[in-house]
Structure formats: structure tokens, C-alpha cells
Amino acid sequence: MSDQSLLSARHLxxxxxxxxxxxxxxxxxxEGEVLAVVGESGSGKSTLLSLLSTELEPTAGSVHYRFRTGETRDLASLSEAERRFLLRTDWGFVRQDAREGLRMGVSAGGNVGERLMAVGERHYGQIRxxxxxWLTRVEIEEARVDDMPGSFSGGMRQRLQIARNLVTHPRIVFMDEPTSGLDVSVQARLLDLIRGLVSDLGLAVIxxxxxxxxxxxxxxxxxxxRGGRVVETGLTDQVLDDPQDAYTQLLVSSVLPA
Structure with missing residues (x-):
């Protein structure tokens, strides 16, 4: 892990x-760090994710990103073209509803291939x-490459969305409740898949x-x-095993042990 920050938020x-x-x-x-932002509905965590990924403009504060060149820039200074290029290359966004993160009118293979074309690949055979x-890496059979996402189960659509985002080897992936709404067994498989890919690729994830x-x-x-403010932060095991804030203690105690 580099000592230099990949992404820095200040007083957002x-x-x-x-x-x-x-x-x-x-x-x-x-680099290579996974940060979880937790809290109940309305806590501000989704707003924060939208600010970090440039989908929302902050009322105050700043977000800086260190590019592959080593240059660090304020995201507010990027042109629209630079911002869009960043979203197609260095960043990925796995959304809670996979239908929002996929082109539902394009085949599974086409969804992944589109991202490759966005970074300049043009050879059809290599793209396919x-x-x-990548479909096989996320446990989608090769035979489904020409199938439409609408024919997939919820878990398969989420895995397809992951493949679409990771095929260009981004440096940061934003994930918004990626397992929400899925059956428990499907959640477990998806989490194992995400954990393996994040580790193998050395991704930074929020x-x-x-x-x-x-x-x-x-x-x-x-x-x-809670209520739009950060009430506690630290190493995950420390925060969850020895929470210091009363609200965090309440969150942790409300989760029944397995």
C-alpha cells in the first residue's frame, strides 16, 4: 500500500x-485499501458516495485524486470530458440495482466489451x-455471452455488472449496497467473489x-x-469489536450473532 493517498476528501x-x-x-x-461506509438509511453514506464519484457537486469541501501519472488534482477542476474518461477507465461503480449499471439492451458480452472499447480497444476477436x-471469472457460463441481461437472475446481473466494471482494471471501485435485495445464499457467493477479485487485483474500494x-x-x-456526519472511523475489527461511539455500539449490538 502506497503512503501517498489515492483519493482524499476534505471537509465535504x-x-x-x-x-x-x-x-x-x-x-x-x-491503493489496495477497502473502506466501508456504514450507517442506517438517511445517514448520508449514499450522498457521500455520489460526491466522491463526481455524480454530485459538493456544497463545500474538496476531493483530490492521484492519477496514474502521479499528478494529484481537485476533481472539481476536471473538464466534463476528463471526468467521463476517468469514470470509464480508472474508476468503476457497482450499483445496488444492476439494471442501473448495465445496458439492458446490450448482450452480456457487449456490456463488458463496451468498456474495453471506451479505452481504445477495437479488435472484435480480442474484445470478445x-x-x-471476464464472464467466466465472475461465474457466468461462456454460453451466456450473447444473452441479454434481462434473462439473468439478480445475482447474475450483479456479477455481470462487476465484470463490466473490472475489465479495464480500474484503480478505485465504488460500491453501493452491492448485495442488497439478494437471497442470503446468493449474497454469500457474491461477497466471496468480490473479496477474491479485490484481493487479486489490488483494488481500492469504497x-x-x-x-x-x-x-x-x-x-x-x-x-x-449518522445524520450526515462521521461519528466513528478506524480499523474494521476495532470499530466492530470495540466501538467507542454510542451510536456505533447500538448498531453493533442490534446485529444478532451468527
């Missing part, structure tokens, strides 16, 4: 008119070959979840949010 604040989205959020993310390779078991399984550090 987002207001929706008079309503607070989040305020005074600061942290650093390093890489698409098939994962938003209300499920502390997901945070424990996947993350190195955990940040707890």
Missing part, C-alpha cells in the same frame, strides 16, 4: 436546499475473448452498506455515519 458538505446530506467528511483512501474471460457483516468481510477500515 452537501446541502439539498435546507436539508443536510452530509457535512465535514474528511478521509484518505490508499476478454469479455468471455463500499456503502448497512450490513455490518459485509463491512467485516470485505473492508480494512470502517467509517460510521
Amino acid at each position: 458538505r452537501k446541502m439539498y436546499g435546507a436539508r443536510l446530506g452530509c457535512t465535514d467528511v474528511s478521509f484518505d483512501l490508499h 475473448g476478454k469479455a468471455i474471460d 463500499i456503502v452498506t448497512h450490513d455490518l457483516a459485509v463491512a467485516r468481510l470485505l473492508s480494512h477500515r470502517t467509517m460510521v455515519m
Whole structure:
């Protein structure tokens, strides 16, 4: 893990008119690090993820990103073209509803291939070959390469979304409740898959979840949010095994042991 931050947030604040989205959020993310952002619905964690991924503009504060060249820039200074290129190359975004992260009118192989074409690949055979390779890596049979995402189960669509995002070897992947709404057995398989891929590829990940078991399984550090504010942050085992904040203690105690 590099000592130099890959992504840095400083005093981020987002207001929706008079309503607070989040305020005074600061942290650093390093290469290969997985940060879980946890809290109940309305805690501000999804707003934070949207700010970090440039889908929302902050009311105050800044987010800086260190590019592959070594240059660190304020994301607010990027042109729209630079921002879009970043989202197609260095970053991935795995959404809670896979239908929002996929092109539902394009085949499974086409969904993965589109991302490759976005970074300049043009050889059809190589694109199809890489698409098939990634489908098999996320446990989708090669025979399904030309099938439409609408014919897939929820778990398969989520795995396809992961393949689409990871095929260009991004440096950061944002994940918004990636296992929410799936059956428990499907969740377990998907989490094992995500953990293996993150480890193998050395990805930095920011994962938003209300499920502390997901945070424990996947993350190195955990940040707890309540009412738009960070109330506790630290190494995941420390936060979940010895919570210091009263709200974190309540969250942890409300989770029944397995």
C-alpha cells in the first residue's frame, strides 16, 4: 500500500436546499485499501458516495485524486470530458440495482466489451475473448455471452455488472449496497467473489452498506455515519469489536450473532 493517498476528501458538505446530506467528511483512501461506509438509511453514506464519484457537486469541501501519472488534482477542476474518461477507465461503480449499471439492451458480452472499447480497444476477436474471460471469472457460463441481461437472475446481473466494471482494471471501485435485495445464499457467493477479485487485483474500494457483516468481510477500515456526519472511523475489527461511539455500539449490538 502506497503512503501517498489515492483519493482524499476534505471537509465535504452537501446541502439539498435546507436539508443536510452530509457535512465535514474528511478521509484518505490508499491503493489496495477497502473502506466501508456504514450507517442506517438517511445517514448520508449514499450522498457521500455520489460526491466522491463526481455524480454530485459538493456544497463545500474538496476531493483530490492521484492519477496514474502521479499528478494529484481537485476533481472539481476536471473538464466534463476528463471526468467521463476517468469514470470509464480508472474508476468503476457497482450499483445496488444492476439494471442501473448495465445496458439492458446490450448482450452480456457487449456490456463488458463496451468498456474495453471506451479505452481504445477495437479488435472484435480480442474484445470478445476478454469479455468471455471476464464472464467466466465472475461465474457466468461462456454460453451466456450473447444473452441479454434481462434473462439473468439478480445475482447474475450483479456479477455481470462487476465484470463490466473490472475489465479495464480500474484503480478505485465504488460500491453501493452491492448485495442488497439478494437471497442470503446468493449474497454469500457474491461477497466471496468480490473479496477474491479485490484481493487479486489490488483494488481500492469504497463500499456503502448497512450490513455490518459485509463491512467485516470485505473492508480494512470502517467509517460510521449518522445524520450526515462521521461519528466513528478506524480499523474494521476495532470499530466492530470495540466501538467507542454510542451510536456505533447500538448498531453493533442490534446485529444478532451468527
